[in-house]
Amino acid sequence: MTPASDYLGPMPQTGTAPVTTIRPPRGWAPLDVREYLGAHELLYFLVLRNLKLRYKQTLLGAAWAVLQPLLTMAVFTVVFGRLARLSSDGLPYEVFALAALVPWTYFANALAQAGNSLVDQQQLLTKIYFPRLLLPLAAVLAGLVDLAISFVMLLVVLAWFGVEPSPRLVAAPAFALLATAAAFAPGLWLAALNVRYRDVRYVIPFLVQIWLFATPVAYSGSLVPERWRPLYGLNPMVGVVDGFRWMIAPTASFPATELAAGALAVALVLLAGLFVFRRMEQSFADVV
């Protein structure tokens, strides 16, 4: 589909009709930003479709957005809070863990959904044209609804534990944005590679597990020595999780280094990913 001029009615004059040129791919293709911008309506529909299907097909539907972080928090509290007695930065361990699990659950699910988005919708890839980037993007955006629901749950739990709400909570959307980009950037790579190499589907859960340990979800970031912080911060979820903890713990300091490092890493991976995706996109229908 060429980026459509708005439907003007019957037959526009030749001068204003969009022209599509189809040529053999030449290595690195340029990003067609105009095309992506013009497809925002389709993106909306894909996100809507994603959400409707998820909620219609599952028994628990929206409840899962609340249960998953909550149940994980319960397990972590027993294992890491009570048994292992990890430090929780002065907060009750439940709150400490949940503050991290809310964005983490979003990230883990979004990454997996994005990675499988192309392969799961093969028929779309072989029967109709639209910018393929929309599929992993829709997967990542659809998860934000769950994130919003679980965030509300977090506020409820905070109130339950008597933690005072702070004005810092306003920063939540900014951290959510970073988490979204953090899921989308590697998600792009995984989605494209998955089309060509089907092992990627099995690599994703493993990747997410390792990533969990590299992120201060169960433990506090303060365990990591100061000099390693910038490197540690290259994991964008470190900044997000620390950011969430900063929002609810008045004594926590703003994780500036980690956020800067994480944002930089995401930006680079994303930019490279867009070009790699574009290049690989040209042979998706041949290989899927």
Next chain:
Amino acid sequence: MSRPAIRVERLGKQYRIGQARGPKTLREDLADLARRPFRRNGAAEPRTVWALREVSLEVARGEVVGIIGGNGAGKSTLLKILSRIVTPTEGLAEITGRVGSLLEAGTGFHSELTGRENVYMSGAILGMRKAEIDRKFDEIVAFADIGPFLDTPVKRYSSGMQVRLAFAVAAHLEPEVLIVDEVLAVGDTEFQKKCLGRMRDVSRGDGRTVLFVSHNMEAVQRLCGRAVLLERGRVAAAGPTGPIVAQYLARNESPTAAGAWIDLSGVDRSGSGIARVQQARYRSEGGPDGQPYPDGPLTVTLSIEVTAACTVPSVAVTLYDTQGTKLVNADTLLVGRTLRLEPGLHQLTLRIPEVHLNPGVYQIGFWIAGPLGAIYDFVPSGCDMEVVAWQPAGPGGPIHDDGLVTCRLELLDGD
């Protein structure tokens, strides 16, 4: 002279065939890489095939052009390239105007969503803006004729309703350039006529350009002013529809002999592919050399390859004349037997006790569908079959009758 709606210049598409194509595992790719220095003697270079080569054509604004050709001629590949689903290996194509592609029915449909939701999803994926769908919504629903079931999940629809809704959305796509694949061959005759009529209105009334691929020569002749004949990936002929269609029919390969297994792996087909007719064989016991004859029996044996366990209420062998008109639809639905197939190879034999066809060449098509009309395999033109002029021993010689179908006749005494 305004610029042509579609301009194709020396378009080519090369595929690697055999093991080199399709998804791999990382392990395989790394192993290949390791082996490469030892393959210097030129062995095991991936085999390639040109699905399209040096194809050039021009379609003026408002023209309706048919693309015809036998199996593997490259028709679908050409459409896929023009629809930007696959990229060409060489050459150039230029399309002026908004493009809409219909390569399969129900693109974007999902059985869990309601009819209403599917209209929006499918419409958006096919390229319509939300405002456009809003505007045409009532028209689409009326065309599909699905009554009060608009807000129930599509999985509860009958197969006919599903197909009608899918087509209704597609039929209201109004791009400047419309690219249509053999999509219209599915569905009952009444509905097919409706869709063809709609396409004709769309092209004549609004001056839209249509590129139409079909095995149905009747439809091609009715809709298209010009036709392009493809053969083995190249343009064999192009010009006014009548002569090109005649050329195609004349060139058609000779019918395959009775009793022999016919390999169907390379034919044009659509459907999800969970169950596929890989080979077929037809014969008529008692016919000369096993060839079918008018009013004689016809047995068709299918070798079906199944990749996932499935329930199949409908397996059909369809006979068409050379124009593509559906004459006989021998569907297991008629005997009401549903098959449950496990992965693997299965053989199924259908027997028509009396085939009421006059001597001539016919095309055999195949169809396998699951519950609620989910299409597993649809082959519009698998192979040719000749019905020979012959009669089992009896008085008189063979009767010549130039209808398509046979008939028994009694003469009643009159005045």
